Amino acid sequence: MGAQASSLEGVHVVVVGGGFGGIAAAQQLKSRGLDFTLIDMRDAFHHNVASLRASVQPGFAVRTFIPYAETFGESFVQGRVERVDTENQRVVLRGGREIQYSHLILCTGTDGPFPGKFNKEASYQSAVQAYEGLVEQVQMADSVLVVGGGSTGVEMAAEIKTEYPHKKVVLIHSKAGLADVELQPSVRRQAKEVLLEKGVELVLGQKLSGLSELQFNMTRRNMEVSTDRGLTLTTDLLLCCTGCRVNSSAYASAFADSMADNGALKVNAHLQVAGFSNVYAVGDCADVNEPKMAYHAGLHAAVAVSNIDNSVRGKDLTDYHTGNVTMLLAMGRDDGVGQFNGWQLPRFLVTLGKSRDLLLWKSWREMNQTQP
Known part of the structure; x- marks a missing residue:
């Protein structure tokens, strides 16, 4: 199935999912000369670190999708994995392949709500258009209510207020503290300070009522919504930045005994799925106690590919070790907060390191393609 002959007879690695972990694994398999197939439901890698800016800045979305085939050729297959047959060692795609x-x-x-996630069968063109369509909705709205004050919600509110400083932007969060709980308290406080400096209004310690019945991503003038504490809010546009969950649909039936309560796969120190020496979990679907980040997915991929190579060559396997939390929040293109190896960073460094380009250069370089 791969685009090149394998250096090891009988080795064919299937990578399910072409996110940050998937493309890192595929590139390392390619560089080692190992035969592989990368499977994803889209025909282009989504650099979703930049998905929030693609929701507010016209013409930006095209930079956030990178075609797989140009990088991986015949080693890429577009499709949705329906199930894994562990007995016969095969994956089954929708349609029967x-x-x-x-x-x-x-x-x-x-998986989670659009625009933070875009997990659906789609072409490059339709994916880009979905974001351009949301840009139009944001532009039409005089006021925007961002639901959820984790890291995604914080960045979303900052992106809107940076691009459209005259719009009213309100962020509602069920807890008193903003951003990821893995961040240092001082960094979380700083994120709040930046939002307030930009003019974002905060409603903390309250939840929206009837969330499942609300219409998101569609501008409608003067919508009224209520919180669980009786507060009424009026907005033109609702954006949901809550509810991310492990995407286990491809493997749930085959690995039910190896799954944690949240759907992630239990792994050992080598990132092998519990009970399977030839199956590895990488990135957000691995049950590893650390923040779910693109950076960590890349580290996982390096360990998994190294261990596949080592196992077939009869060498010792490598362990994966979690480190101190490194996390950067882009607060619009002109500001940012974060920490590196547990140390709080100055805002200007985060702005230079992440916020201006959202690390797009890194994905285009990894995919060996030129950014438009």
Whole structure:
């Protein structure tokens, strides 16, 4: 199935999911000369670190999708994995196509609401258009209510207020503290300070009522919504930045006994899925106690591919070790907060390191393509 002959007879690695972990694994398999197939439901990698800016800045979305085939050729297959047949070592795609594997790397990531996530069968063109359509909705709205004050919600509110400083932007969050709980308290406080400096209004310690019945991503003038504490808010546009969950649909039936309560796959120190020496979990779907980040997915991929190579060559396997939390929040293109190896960073460094380009250069370089 791969685009090149394998240096090791009988080895064919199937990588399920073409997110950050998936493309890192595929590139390392390619560089080692190992035969592989990368499977994803889209035909282009989504650099979703930049998805929020693609929601507010016209013409930006095209930079956030990078075609797989130009990088991986015939080693890429577009399709949705319906199930894994561990007995016969094959994955089964919607429509019935089967792909054999000697080793399997599961990189299915997390799923969640658009625009933070875009996990659907789609072409490059339709994916870009989905974001351009949301840009139009944001532009039409005089006021925007961002639901959820984790890291995604914080960045979303900052992006809107930076691009459209005269719009009213309100962020509602069920807890008193903003951003990821893995961040240092001082960094979380700083994120709040930046939002307030930009003019974002905060409603903390309250939840919206009837969330499932609300219409998101569609501008409608003067919508009224209520919180669980009786506060009424009026807005033109609702954006949901909550509810991310592990995307386990591709493997749930085959690995039910190896799954944690949240759907992630239990792994050992080598990132092998519990009970399977030839199956690895990488990125958000691996049950590893650390923040779910693109950076960590890349580290996982390096360990998984190294261990596949080592296992077939009879060498010792490598362990994965979590480190101190490194996390950067882009607060619009002109500001940012974060920490590196547990140390709080100055805002200007985060702005230079992440906020201006959202690390797009890194993904285009990894995919060996030129950014438009």
